[in-house]
Amino acid sequence: SWQEVAVKLIDQDVLANSEFSEECRKQFLNEASLAGQLAHPHIVEILEASVTEDAGYVVMEYVPEGNLLRYTYPDTLLSVENVLQIIFKCCGALDYAFRHGVIHRDIKPANIMVVSGTNVKIADFGAALFYQAQVTQKITVGTPSYMSPEQLNGRRLTHLSDMYSLGIVAYELLAG
Numbered sequence: 327s328w329q330e331v332a333v334k335l336i337d338q339d340v341l342a343n344s345e346f347s348e349e350c351r352k353q354f355l356n357e358a359s360l361a362g363q364l365a366h367p368h369i370v371e372i373l374e375a376s377v378t379e380d381a382g383y384v385v386m387e388y389v390p391e392g393n394l395l396r397y398t399y400p401d402t403l404l405s406v407e408n409v410l411q412i413i414f415k416c417c418g419a420l421d422y423a424f425r426h427g428v429i430h431r432d433i434k435p436a437n438i439m440v441v442s443g444t445n446v447k448i449a450d451f452g453a454a455l456f457y458q459a460q461v462t463q464k465i466t467v468g469t470p471s472y473m474s475p476e477q478l479n480g481r482r483l484t485h486l487s488d489m490y491s492l493g494i495v496a497y498e499l500l501a502g
Contacts, residue, residue: 331373331385331387332387332388335383336354336383351377351378355377358372358375359375360426361423364422364426366418368419368447369422370387370451372384372385372387373387387447389441389447391440392439393439394440394499397435398498402502403499409496412444415445416438416495419448420488424488430448433488434469435499438495471494474486474487
């Protein structure tokens, strides 16, 4: 039998950068492996990951309905009840991940995928490092407008860092 999957490629510029060392590759594979062990109904499953000098990719479960970004505009807002259900599910997923030693670091509407209705799955766990040219952002990884103060300042991250980012997502979903 076959399964639809999504494949994310690591930017060739990141791989070609001289600062993208063997240590970076090992860290990526370690984090992808750790994220691949997360089995939660609201986390996108990572099926395979690889990185070499020439190519890098992550194969993950395909989620059909796109992401939450389209619901952050004033004319496309979801009901308050639906937003609360989505945020509650994300909180459970982030709590589960943190208890398994994984902090997402890049929670934003584009990384919350819609299965259907309010059934959502958080994507890009662990591998968020490499989708943002990490090599050129030594101190911080993520999307600045969603980052917690400790993340912006390069301090140690905890589950509260992801919760801060999720709070910004909730605000956008409610206020547009």
